[in-house]
Each structure stands twice: as structure tokens, then as C-alpha cells.
Amino acid sequence: SVKLARRVTNIRVSPSTAAAQKARDLKAAGRNIVDLTVGEPDFDTPDSIKNVAIEAIRDGDTKYTPVNGTVALRKAIQQDYATRLGIECALDTICVGGGAKQILFLALTATVEKGDEVIIPAPYWVSYPDMVVANGGTPVILRCGEDTGFKLTPQALADAITPATRWVVLNSPSNPTGVAYTAEELKALGEVLGRHPHVLVLCDEIYDRIWYADFPACSIVSVVPELADRALVVNGVSKSYAMTGWRIGYGAGPKDLIDAINKLQSQSSSCPSSISQAAAAAALTGDQATVTETVEVYRERCERAWERLNAIEGLSCVKPDGAFYLYPNCSGVIGKTTPEGKKIESDLDFVIYLLESAGVATIHGAAYGLEPYFRLSTATSKEILEEGCDRIERACKALR
Numbered sequence: 245s246v247k248l249a250r251r252v253t254n255i256r257v258s259p260s261t262a263a264a265q266k267a268r269d270l271k272a273a274g275r276n277i278v279d280l281t282v283g284e285p286d287f288d289t290p291d292s293i294k295n296v297a298i299e300a301i302r303d304g305d306t307k308y309t310p311v312n313g314t315v316a317l318r319k320a321i322q323q324d325y326a327t328r329l330g331i332e333c334a335l336d337t338i339c340v341g342g343g344a345k346q347i348l349f350l351a352l353t354a355t356v357e358k359g360d361e362v363i364i365p366a367p368y369w370v371s372y373p374d375m376v377v378a379n380g381g382t383p384v385i386l387r388c389g390e391d392t393g394f395k396l397t398p399q400a401l402a403d404a405i406t407p408a409t410r411w412v413v414l415n416s417p418s419n420p421t422g423v424a425y426t427a428e429e430l431k432a433l434g435e436v437l438g439r440h441p442h443v444l445v446l447c448d449e450i451y452d453r454i455w456y457a458d459f460p461a462c463s464i465v466s467v468v469p470e471l472a473d474r475a476l477v478v479n480g481v482s483k484s485y486a487m488t489g490w491r492i493g494y495g496a497g498p499k500d501l502i503d504a505i506n507k508l509q510s511q512s513s514s515c516p517s518s519i520s521q522a523a524a525a526a527a528l529t530g531d532q533a534t535v536t537e538t539v540e541v542y543r544e545r546c547e548r549a550w551e552r553l554n555a556i557e558g559l560s561c562v563k564p565d566g567a568f569y570l571y572p573n574c575s576g577v578i579g580k581t582t583p584e585g586k587k588i589e590s591d592l593d594f595v596i597y598l599l600e601s602a603g604v605a606t607i608h609g610a611a612y613g614l615e616p617y618f619r620l621s622t623a624t625s626k627e628i629l630e631e632g633c634d635r636i637e638r639a640c641k642a643l644r
């Protein structure tokens with residue numbers, strides 16, 4: 245067998261990918277499964293965007309691009325950050341990569357040394373801790389429970405910072421909870437960071453167009469502009485424009501960090517796909533009506549599922565500000581017994597029960613660093629969501 249490097253053996257395959265695979269396997273075996281694991285839009289990429297990509301192919305826009313992305317796409321990003329977030333950045337402080345995931349990974353590769361700490365509020369997107377470990381760093385997981393709306397408080401941040409802290413991760417709206425930080429909350433976190441100039445801020449705002457809250461989406465850099473020289477503001481087209489397979493994400497930040505990310509990219513992937521970049525530029529600069537329409541659909545589905553889950557005895561769910569996930573608390577079913585006589589001792593037991601006895605696939609909260617919860621995606625049709633909620637309701641009622 246091949247002897248693998250510790251940086252690989254120390255990390256896991258994404259639990260959400262594993263759960264989605266299990267649901268697909270059961271379906272393939274003929275089981276009727278309602279799959280609520282998948283964290284990607286169920287819409288197709290809009291035709292106007294696809295057409296730009298087809299034209300790009302026809303026009304011969306099929307070669308290597310600059311390592312940091314085409315000027316057209318970086319201008320589109322620059323314009324978007326300025327108009328939506330009030331963040332002004334120069335074209336050479338923006339980098340484009342193969343998805344937000346790649347930008348986040350390269351940012352850590354560029355900065356994290358062995359023993360460096362990265363503060364990750366939990367519940368977190370499953371990839372952050374493993375990305376830190378893969379780059380030799382130490383994830384410092386901060387439990388952010390429902391009592392603080394699943395959010396990092398200034399006090400918790402201040403208490404967690406050490407001389408070894410390199411980054412703090414802020415994901416707003418969050419996967420898995422959907423909660424987002426308000427301008428006031430970001431300002432208060434910014435004040436703490438003001439006292440610790442060695443800490444960088446990794447802002448993952450990939451869901452910030454899928455927004456339901458009655459306060460506006462904002463970035464910590466919008467409210468604390470002094471942080472611009474140590475924050476990386478990451479976004480992408482995957483979620484907002486139903487373009488997960490096109491693999492385009494980007495970041496804006498201090499020039500030395502962006503240069504380092506570009507250097508790594510120049511020696512790994514060279515550049516993201518020229519065709520996808522043309523499509524992404526069209527997505528950002530084109531008519532945003534489709535985004536507005538799809539967000540309305542996401543909002544309706546999310547509200548409906550949220551109401552239904554909250555009506556189920558044993559479950560309770562915080563209302564999301566954005567994104568397309570729900571993260572219900574299932575402490576009310578822990579300790580109960582299934583009709584088959586098995587005791588539910590953890591959120592993993594509950595999720596397995598839902599899958600095996602009710603045919604609903606979700607992901608257990610422990611995978612996101614906070615128990616006992618489970619995550620379900622609302623990026624699926626109303627009918628499937630209703631059926632999923634019916635099944636969860638029946639399964640919960642059957643517990644003793």
C-alpha cells in the first residue's frame with residue numbers, strides 16, 4: 245500500500261459528502277429516500293449565463309488566463325464588493341480560484357505554520373477544521389450555542405485569542421445554521437480584533453446573496469474598514485447563481501496575501517477555467533432578477549420547513565437569516581426509544597433512525613461541531629420538503 249503523508253491521513257472525507265453518498269447508495273438499492281443532505285441549488289444555471297460560456301468557447305476564449313483571474317472577472321468582483329458591501333479594493337488585491345473552497349484552502353496554505361491556531365466558531369462548515377489540519381495548523385473550536393444565536397461573541401473571541409492565533413473564521417450567513425452577523429455584532433468583534441493586530445479574519449460570505457433577514461447583509465470590513473489590511477473576503481458564484489459545477493470562487497484582501505495565494509495557484513492549477521470565468525463575470529454583471537426570484541423561492545421553502553419542524557414535539561429550530569439550511573435542535577428526542585427498541589443516544593443515532601426507518605437523509609450535528617442537532621438542506625422542491633417533514637414528524641411521533 246502507498247505510504248501517505250500525515251497531512252492526508254490526519255483529515256477526513258467531508259461528512260456531508262459521505263452522507264449524500266449513503267443516500268444515493270440506498271436510492272440505487274431501490275429504497276425510497278428523501279434526500280435533504282445536498283448543499284447545492286436545485287435550480288439549473290440560468291441560460292443567459294450558459295450562453296456566455298458557449299460564446300466564450302466559440303470565440304476561442306479557451307486558453308490559460310492570468311493566474312489571478314481575467315481582468316473582466318476581477319472588475320466584476322471589484323464592482324460587486326463596492327456596490328453591495330461598500331468595500332473598495334484594487335484589481336491586484338482580488339484573486340480568483342476554482343471555488344471559494346480553493347481560495348480558503350490556499351489562504352491557509354499561504355499563512356499557517358505548524359502550531360498556528362485558527363479560531364473556528366462551532367457549529368462550523370465541515371471543511372474548515374480539516375483545511376487547517378491539512379495545512380499543519382491547529383483548529384481552535386469555539387462552541388457558539390443557541391444562547392448566543394450560534395454566533396461568536398466578543399468575549400468568547402477575546403478569551404480564545406493567543407499569541408499563536410493566525411486567523412478567526414467568520415461565516416455569515418452560516419452553513420449549517422443560516423444565522424448571520426449584524427453590523428453591530430461585527431463592529432463589536434472588530435473592536436476585539438483591533439486590540440490583536442496579529443489576527444487575520446477569514447470572511448466566508450458565500451451565502452450572502454441568499455438573504456432573508458430584515459437587516460442588510462454586511463461584511464466585517466464594511467463596518468470596520470481598518471481590518472481591510474488583514475481580512476480576506478471570500479465569495480463565489482456557486483450558490484447564488486446555481487453554478488456549483490463551474491468552480492469559480494474569489495477573495496479580496498491585503499496584497500501580500502493575495503500575491504501569495506496567486507503564487508501557490510501558479511504552481512498548482514495555473515488558473516481557473518477561462519470558460520467558467522467568462523460565465524462568472526456575466527453572472528455578476530448581468531441582470532440579477534433570477535437571483536431575486538430564486539431567493540424568494542428559497543425563502544418560502546425555508547420558512548415552511550422551519551414552521552413544520554418547530555411544530556414537531558422534540559425538535560426546535562432557530563430561524564435562519566440566509567443560506568438554504570435548517571439546523572434543528574433534537575435534544576427532545578435524545579433518550580427516547582425507537583419502535584425497534586433502540587435507544588436514541590446522540591444526534592447520529594437520530595439521523596440513522598430517520599434514514600433507516602423513515603427514509604429521510606440528513607446530517608448529524610456532531611459533524612458540524614455542535615450536538616445534539618441535525619442539518620437539512622432546503623434547496624429542494626416544496627413537495628420533497630413537505631414529504632421530508634411528514635416523514636420526520638411520523639418518525640418523531642413513533643418514538644417512546
Ligand code: PLP
Pocket residue numbers: 283342343344345346369415418419448450479480481482488492493
Ligand atoms: N463555504 C461554505 C460555508 C460552503 O458551504 C461552501 C459549499 O458548500 C463553500 C464555502 C464552497 O463553495 P465553492 O463551491 O465556491 O467552493
